[in-house]
Amino acid sequence: xxxxxxxxxxxxxxxxxxxxxxxxxxxxxxxxxxxGCGVAACGACTVHIDGVAVRSCQTxxxxxxxxxxxxxxxxxxxxxxxxxxxxxxHQVAQCGYCQSGxxxxxxxxxxxxxxxxxxxxDEAMSGNLCRCxxxxxxxxxxxxxxxxxxxx
Amino acid sequence: MGKVGKxxxxxxxxxxxxVAGGVAFGVYKVRTPYxxxxxxxxxxxxxxxxxxxxxxxxxxxxxxxxxxxxxGVAHAQAALIAEELDIEFGQFEIDFGKPDKAYWNRAxxxxxxxxxxxxxxxxxxxxxxxxxxxxxxLGMQITGGSTAMPDSYEKLREAxxxxxxxxxxxxxxxxxxxxxxxxxxxxxxxxPDGTELAYTALAEEAAKVEPxxxxxxxxxxxWRLIGKPMQRxxxxxxxxxxxxxxIDVDIDGMVHAAVMCNPRQGGALNGYDASAAEGMRxxxxxxxxSGGVAVVADNTWRAIQAVQAIDxxxxxxxxxxxxxxxxxAIEASFNDDxxxxxxxxxxxxxxxxxxxxxxxxxxxxxxxxxxxLEPLNATVLVEDDKVTVWTGHQIPRMLQxxxxxxxxxxxxxxxxxxxFMGGSFGHRLEFKYVELAAEIANQMRGTPVxxxxxxxxxxxxxxxxxxxxxxxxxxxKDGKVTAMExxxxxxxxxxxxxxxxxxxxxxPDMQIAAGAWNNxxxxxxxxxxxxxxxxxxxxxxxxxVGASAGGFFFDSLLDELIHEAGADPLQERIRLMQHDxxxxxxxxxxxxxxxxxxxxxxxxxxxxxxxxFGVPTAEVIEVxxxxxxxxxxxxxxAADVGTVIDPVNFENLVQGGVIFALGHAMNSEITYxxxxxxxxxxxxxxxxxxxxxPEIMVRGLENGDKVxxxxxxxxxxxxxxxxxxxxxxxxxxxxxxxxxxxxxxA
Ligand code: FES
Ligand code: FES
Numbered sequence: 001x002x003x004x005x006x007x008x009x010x011x012x013x014x015x016x017x018x019x020x021x022x023x024x025x026x027x028x029x030x031x032x033x034x035x036g037c038g039v040a041a042c043g044a045c046t047v048h049i050d051g052v053a054v055r056s057c058q059t060x061x062x063x064x065x066x067x068x069x070x071x072x073x074x075x076x077x078x079x080x081x082x083x084x085x086x087x088x089x090h091q092v093a094q095c096g097y098c099q100s101g102x103x104x105x106x107x108x109x110x111x112x113x114x115x116x117x118x119x120x121x122d123e124a125m126s127g128n129l130c131r132c133x134x135x136x137x138x139x140x141x142x143x144x145x146x147x148x149x150x151x152x
Numbered sequence: 153m154g155k156v157g158k159x160x161x162x163x164x165x166x167x168x169x170x171v172a173g174g175v176a177f178g179v180y181k182v183r184t185p186y187x188x189x190x191x192x193x194x195x196x197x198x199x200x201x202x203x204x205x206x207x208x209x210x211x212x213x214x215x216x217x218x219x220x221x222x223x224g225v226a227h228a229q230a231a232l233i234a235e236e237l238d239i240e241f242g243q244f245e246i247d248f249g250k251p252d253k254a255y256w257n258r259a260x261x262x263x264x265x266x267x268x269x270x271x272x273x274x275x276x277x278x279x280x281x282x283x284x285x286x287x288x289x290l291g292m293q294i295t296g297g298s299t300a301m302p303d304s305y306e307k308l309r310e311a312x313x314x315x316x317x318x319x320x321x322x323x324x325x326x327x328x329x330x331x332x333x334x335x336x337x338x339x340x341x342x343x344p345d346g347t348e349l350a351y352t353a354l355a356e357e358a359a360k361v362e363p364x365x366x367x368x369x370x371x372x373x374x375w376r377l378i379g380k381p382m383q384r385x386x387x388x389x390x391x392x393x394x395x396x397x398x399i400d401v402d403i404d405g406m407v408h409a410a411v412m413c414n415p416r417q418g419g420a421l422n423g424y425d426a427s428a429a430e431g432m433r434x435x436x437x438x439x440x441x442s443g444g445v446a447v448v449a450d451n452t453w454r455a456i457q458a459v460q461a462i463d464x465x466x467x468x469x470x471x472x473x474x475x476x477x478x479x480x481a482i483e484a485s486f487n488d489d490x491x492x493x494x495x496x497x498x499x500x501x502x503x504x505x506x507x508x509x510x511x512x513x514x515x516x517x518x519x520x521x522x523x524x525l526e527p528l529n530a531t532v533l534v535e536d537d538k539v540t541v542w543t544g545h546q547i548p549r550m551l552q553x554x555x556x557x558x559x560x561x562x563x564x565x566x567x568x569x570x571x572f573m574g575g576s577f578g579h580r581l582e583f584k585y586v587e588l589a590a591e592i593a594n595q596m597r598g599t600p601v602x603x604x605x606x607x608x609x610x611x612x613x614x615x616x617x618x619x620x621x622x623x624x625x626x627x628x629k630d631g632k633v634t635a636m637e638x639x640x641x642x643x644x645x646x647x648x649x650x651x652x653x654x655x656x657x658x659x660p661d662m663q664i665a666a667g668a669w670n671n672x673x674x675x676x677x678x679x680x681x682x683x684x685x686x687x688x689x690x691x692x693x694x695x696x697v698g699a700s701a702g703g704f705f706f707d708s709l710l711d712e713l714i715h716e717a718g719a720d721p722l723q724e725r726i727r728l729m730q731h732d733x734x735x736x737x738x739x740x741x742x743x744x745x746x747x748x749x750x751x752x753x754x755x756x757x758x759x760x761x762x763x764x765f766g767v768p769t770a771e772v773i774e775v776x777x778x779x780x781x782x783x784x785x786x787x788x789x790a791a792d793v794g795t796v797i798d799p800v801n802f803e804n805l806v807q808g809g810v811i812f813a814l815g816h817a818m819n820s821e822i823t824y825x826x827x828x829x830x831x832x833x834x835x836x837x838x839x840x841x842x843x844x845x846p847e848i849m850v851r852g853l854e855n856g857d858k859v860x861x862x863x864x865x866x867x868x869x870x871x872x873x874x875x876x877x878x879x880x881x882x883x884x885x886x887x888x889x890x891x892x893x894x895x896x897x898a
Contacts, residue, residue, distance in 0.1 A: 014451075015433065022453035026408065031400040032393020034574075035452075036525045037607045041834035044525055071393030080392060087391040091383065091800050094808055095222025096390030097525040097574030103391065122843040129834060131525045131575050132222050133811025135845040137804060 003064060005030060006073025016062035020054075021045045023061045024070060032071035032100050036129070043128030046101035046108075047071075053108035055127075071100035074107060082152065083107045086145035094132035102128050106142050115146050168318055168363035174208030174355030177315040177363070178215075204233060204311040207319075207355040212244040212339060219248060219546050220386070221524070221576035223863045224801045227384045229308055231797065235377045236312030236370060238336040239351070246385065248570040305795075305859040309369050317364035322357040323349045372795075381800045386572065398571040401531045401542040403600040407436060409592050410455035411603060412462065413444030415612040416827035417690050420467030421445065429458040438462075441591040448592065448601065456606045469827030471688045478688050478824065479516070482621045485641040485685040492644075492684040493660035495669035499677030504627050504635035510716040512625040515708055515887045517701040518821035519616035521829075521837055522694055526574020527610045528585035532593035533600040534559050539566045539590065540600075544573035546581045550653060554583040557654075558590040577812070578693040582615055583653065608832045615652075616822045616829075617694030618645045620664075620685075622705035627677075628717035633724060635677035636713065638668055640705055642698070643685040649692050660684075667702025667762050667868050672731035673710075689824060695812060696764055696864040703762035703868030704817075704875070708887060711758070711876045721876065722747045722759050722772075733792050733855045734761070734768035740790035740851055745772035754778070755785075756881025760873035766858065767865035768792050771810065773846075773873040777881045781896030784814060784846040784874065791865055794856035802862055807848045809866030814846075815839030817871035819892045844897065 003010045005028060012027050019038075024030040024047070036044030038057045045057040050066035075081035080088070083106050093099050102125065109116055109124040116124065121142050130138070168177045206213045216229040230246050316336050323341035324331045326349065333344050340348040372379070389395035414421060424445055426438045434454035439446050445462055449455035472478050530543035532555070539559050545551045545568070552566040559566075573580055589603035605613070620642035627635040644661040662669075664682040694700060714724045722742050729735040738761055741747075751757065754777040761770040769791040776783045789806050796802045820837040822829045831837045852862075871889055878895060879885045886894045 018451075018453055022451060026451040026453065029402065031396065031402070034525075035399065035527065035604070037834050039607070039833050039835065041838075042525060075392060077388050077392050077394055080388075084391045088383075088387045091387055091804065093222075093384075093387055093390035094224070094804060095524065095526070095573060095575040096386065096395060097222075097397065099390055100393045122845075126841040126843040129525065129839065129841070131523065131577070131812070131839065133808035133815075133840070133845075134804065135811060135840070135842045136807050136848055138842065139845075 001061060003028075003061070004067040006068070006070055012061070014061060017060045019057050020047070020059040020061050020064055020068070021056040024056060024068070030070050030072055034097055034100055036098070036101075040127075041129065042098070043101040043105060044098050046104040046128065048104060048108060051108065051111055053105050071104055074104065081107060082148040083110065083141075083145040086141040086148060089144060090137045090141040092134050092137040092141050094134055098128060098130045098132070102130065102138055106138070106145065109142070110146055110149055114150065116142070167365065168314070168359065170359035171206060172208065173210075174206065174352075175318075175359035176203035177205040177311055177318065178203035204308060205237065205315045207315070207351050207358070209352055209355060212239060212351060214244050214246050215248075216246050217248060217548070219544060219548070219570050219573060219580075221544070221546065221573035221580065223805060224384050224386075224798070226572075227382070227386065228797050228801070230385065231377050231382060232305065232308040233312040235375055236309045237316050239339040241383065241385065243339040306369065310367065313367040313369060314363060314365055317367050318361060319351050319354050319358050321361045321364055322354045325361060326354065326357055378797055379795065379799070382798045384801060395572055397526050397574050398531070398542060398544040399526055399529045399574070399604060401571070401602060403531060403533065403542070406531065406600040406602055407448050407450065407596070408452045408455045409446050409448045409589070409601050409603040410452065410459040410606060410609075411441060411444055411446040411588055411592075412459045412464065412609060413441070413588070413613060414466045415829065416466055416469030417613060417615075418470045419443070419827065422465040422467050424465065425463040428461040428463070432458045432461065437596065439592055439595045441588050446588070446592045446603070448596065452602075452604050469824070471827070472824070473827040474825055475823040478619060479621070481688055482619065482641050482685050485683045486623060486639055487683070490641070490683045490685070492664055492682040494679070494681045495665045496678055496680040498675070498679070499635070501635055501637045501677045501679040504677040505625060505637065507627065509625045510628040511709065511712045513709065513712060513887055515622045515624065515705045517620050517704055517889045518823065519619045519689065519691070520694060520816050520820050521611055521614040521616050521822050521831065522577040522579035522692070523611065523614065523834070523837065524573070524575025524577055524579050527607055528579065528605040529603060530586040530589035531600055531602040532586070532589040534590065534593045534597045536597065537565060540569065541566060541586060541590070542569045542571065543586055543589075544571040544576075544580055545586065546576060551583060551586060554587055554653065555590045558587050559594045577695040578697075579614065581649070581693055584613065607834070611832050611837075612829055614822070614829070615648070615690045615692035617700060618642050618648075618691040619688070620701045620705075622668075622709070624705065624709035626709065626713040628713055631717050631719050633675065633710065633713045633717050633719070633728065636675050636709065637679045638706055638709060639681045639683065640664055640668055640702060641683035641685050642701065643688050643691060645691045645693060645697060648687060648690050652690070663698030665702060666698030667700070667704075667764055668706040669702070670763055671706055672734045672763055672768070673725075673728040674730035675728060695809070696867040699762060699764035699864070699868040700813070700871075703760070703764065704871045704889065707760040707762060707869065707872035708875055711760070711872065711879070712885065715879070720748070725759065725761055731768070733853075734763060736855055737761070737768045737770045737790045737792050737853060740853060741770040741772050741788050744790065744849055744851060745774070745786075745788040747772060754881060756877050756879070758873045758876025758878070758880055760869040760876060762865075762868035762872075764865050764868050765861060766856070767860045767862065768856075769865045769869050771866070771869040771873040773870070773877040775874070775877045775881050778898055780898035782878060782881070783898045784844065787846050787848045787870075787873075789848065789866060790851045790853060791862065792853040792856045793860040793862050795854055795859045796852040797859070799852065802852050803850045805862050806850045806866045809862075809864065810848055810870050811840050811845060813867040813870035814874055817874050817889055817891055818844075818897050819890050821890050
C-alpha cells in the first residue's frame with residue numbers, strides 16, 4: 001500500500017483493516033499522533049486526510065484516499081503553523097497529550113470556516129477530549145489563530 | 153506543623169562536588185547525628201549526593217526530579233533555581249535526573265523530592281505517605297497543610313543561590329577580583345570592568361573551591377521570575393507533537409506487548425486458550441503474567457488484537473460482584489466497631505439536635521476512574537546485571553524497588569528514565585503497569601518490551617477513587633445554622649494503595665475525613681465521625697483524594713442547613729468562618745461573582761468552600777435550567793496559595809481542576825457488575841466536553857503564610873457548588889454523584 005504522510009511517500013505492507021493510527025505510530029514512527037481511546041471518543045489521534053480532520057484510530061489504512069498530514073507535518077518547532085503559534089502564545093497545554101489532536105481539529109476547522117463563532121468552535125472541537133481541562137485556552141487560541149490567518 | 157520542615161531541614165546539607173568536566177550543586181544527606189559528609193571525603197559523599205544544578209564546560213542542566221504530569225512542575229522547579237542562579241530561560245536544559253550512581257541518591261530522591269507550588273500535592277502527599285514513619289505527620293494538615301512544599305520552595309532557591317555564590321568565588325579565584333565586587337546575570341559572573349565569565353567556563357574551577365553554603369535568599373521584591381507570567385518550557389514541544397511521552401519510546405529491537413488481566417481485579421487466572429492469538433500476524437510470543445496473559449507482537453495494534461482473541465477463564469473477584477454489595481457494605485459500616493476516628497466534637501451536638509433536626513440526609517459518591525489521556529505504558533529491558541525502565545511515574549524511587557522485586561535485581565540496578573506524563577490524576581502513583589511490563593520483559597531478557605494498555609484495559613484496571621457515603625443532620629435557629637453532625641463511611645484508600653506496595657499502615661486514615669473534618673468554620677455544635685469500611689474494590693488516590701468526597705458531603709449538608717435557616721448561602725458561610733484567610737477567599741468570590749445580584753429566569757447560583765492541602769478555595773457556579781437540561785454558564789474561583797509562582801500556569805491549573813471536577817460530578821463513575829467495571833471507555837465516563845465548558849474566572853490570593861500547590865484544591869468545591877446551584881435554579885436537591893442520574897445536562 002502506498003501512503004503519503006507529511007509530504008513523504010511510504011510503501012507499507014500491513015493488514016487492510018489496521019487503523020491508520022497504528023500504521024503511523026508503529027510502522028512509520030510518526031509519534032506526534034496519539035492513541036487515547038481507539039473508539040473515536042477522544043480525538044487524540046486526529047490527522048488530516050486531504051486537509052480534513054479524521055480520527056485515525058477509526059480509519060482503516062485501506063480507506064485512506066488522499067495525502068495524510070499529521071501534527072509533525074503541520075509545522076515544526078522552528079516553523080510553526082499559525083494554530084500552533086496561537087497554542088504556544090496562550091500556553092494551552094497542561095499534560096499536552098490531547099493537544100496534537102486538538103490542533104489538527106482546529107486547523108481543519110479554520111480551513112473550512114475562516115472566522116468561526118463561539119458555537120461553531122464548540123461544535124467542531126467537542127469531539128476532542130481534554131482530561132486536563134484546557135478548553136478555555138483552546139477557545140481563545142482558536143480565535144487568535146483565526147485572526148492570525150486572516151492577516152496572513 | 154513546623155515539625156516536618158525541621159526534619160527535612162536537618163536531613164540535608166548543601167554542597168557541591170566535581171563531576172566530569174564541571175561541578176554539581178545539590179544536597180548531601182546528613183546521617184544523624186550531624187555528620188558532615190563534606191568533611192568525610194567525596195568518595196563516600198559521591199554516593200549520597202543529590203544534585204539540582206549541574207554545570208560543565210558545555211551547558212547548564214537543572215535537575216527536576218519530580219515527574220511532570222501536566223502541572224508544569226518541571227518548569228516551576230527550574231524557575232525557582234533560575235531565580236537565584238541568575239540564568240534565563242533558554243540558557244539551560246532540564247532533566248528529570250537518572251538514578252546515576254555517581255551522584256544520585258535514591259533515598260534522597262524520595263525523602264527530599266522537591267514539591268513545587270504548582271505540583272499536585274497528592275504527589276507530595278502520596279510520596280510522603282510511602283515514607284512509613286512520615287504518615288502520622290499528615291495528621292497535622294489541620295493547622296496548615298503540607299509543609300513539604302514551602303520547604304522545598306526555599307530549598308531549590310537555596311540550591312540556586314549556593315551555586316551562584318560558589319561560581320562567584322570561582323570567578324574571584326580566577327580573576328583576583330574580590331567577591332564583593334562581582335555580579336551575576338545571564339548565566340555569567342560579571343567583573344567590574346564589564347568582562348563576563350560564563351558559568352560554563354567557571355565550572356571546573358567551581359568544583360575546586362569550597363562551596364559557599366552561607367547564603368541568604370533574595371526578597372520577593374527582587375524576584376525576576378517568581379510571581380510573573382512565564383512561558384512554560386514545554387509549550388512548543390507540546391504544540392508541535394515533538395514531546396516524547398512514555399508511550400512514544402522507541403528502542404532498537406523493541407517489541408510491543410498488550411496485556412489482559414482478570415477484569416475482576418485481583419481475581420485469579422484459572423485458564424486460557426491462546427491458540428487463536430498465536431496464529432495471528434506479527435505475534436511473537438504469549439506469556440503469562442500475574443493474573444493474566446500478555447501477547448508480544450511487532451506492533452501495538454497487532455498485540456492488542458491478539459490478546460483480545462484469547463479465551464479466558466477468570467476467577468471470582470475478591471470483592472462484592474455487584475455494585476449493590478459495595479453500597480451495602482458501606483451502609484453497614486456506620487457502627488461503633490468501625491468508628492475510625494471522631495475527628496471533631498465541639499459544643500453539644502446531641503443536645504442541639506434534640507430539639508429537632510432541620511435536615512437529615514444521606515449523600516454518596518461513586519468510584520471514579522483516573523483515565524488520563526495517555527494510557528498506561530512502560531518499556532522495560534531486563535539484562536542480567538541491569539534493568540532499564542522507560543515510563544512516566546510519580547514515585548521513581550519506590551518504582552525501582554517494585555521492579556527489583558519482579559526481576560530479582562537489586563534496586564540500584566534498576567535504571568529509570570522518567571518521562572513527561574500524559575496526565576495522571578493519581579493513576580501513575582500505582583506500580584502495577586510497570587510491574588507487568590517488567591514481568592514480560594523478564595521472560596524475554598535482552599529484548600526491550602513496550603507494554604501499552606488498551607483504553608479498555610486501562611479502565612478495567614484503574615484502581616478508582618474510593619466510594620463513600622455520609623449521613624448528615626443539623627439544626628437551625630433564628631436564621632442561623634447552629635448544629636451539624638456528619639458521619640462519613642469509606643474504605644481506606646491509604647490501606648488499599650500502600651497494601652499494593654507491600655506496606656501496612658496503622659491508625660486512622662485521614663483521607664476518610666478529608667474535606668469535612670478540616671473545615672475552618674466555627675459552628676457552635678459540630679461533630680464529625682469517620683467510619684472505616686472493610687476493603688472492597690482496590691482503590692487509589694484520585695486528584696484531591698478524600699477531599700473530593702468529603703468536600704461534597706460537608707458542603708452539601710451545610711448548604712441545605714443554610715437554606716432551611718433562610719439565610720444567604722454566601723453570607724452565612726462568611727458569618728460562620730473562623731479563619732481570616734478563608735473568610736477573605738469567600739468574600740473575594742462573592743465580589744467576583746457579584747453575588748446577590750439579580751439573575752434571569754431559570755438561573756441559579758451556588759457557592760461552596762473547601763480547604764484542602766492547605767488551600768482555602770471558594771467557588772461560585774451559575775447554571776441555567778434549559779429545555780435541554782442544565783447548562784453550566786460561569787464559574788468564579790478564589791483560592792489562597794500564599795504565593796502564586798506563575799499566574800498563567802496558576803489560572804490554567806485552576807480552570808483545569810474545575811473542569812475535571814465538574815465533568816466527573818456530571819457524568820462519571822465506575823460501577824461493578826459480575827465483579828467487573830461496567831465502564832470500558834470514555835463513552836461510558838465522558839467527563840466534560842468543550843461545548844459544556846463554562847467561562848471560568850480565577851483569582852489567586854496571597855494572604856496565607858506558606859506556598860501551596862494548586863493542582864488539587866480547585867477540585868473539591870466544584871461538585872457541591874454545582875449541586876447547590878442546581879438546587880437554586882430548580883429546587884431539586886441532589887445528594888449523589890454523578891448528578892446525571894437525577895438531572896439532565898445540556
Ligand atoms: S484514539 Fe482516536 S478518537 Fe481516541
Ligand atoms: S492537556 Fe492533558 S489531556 Fe489535554
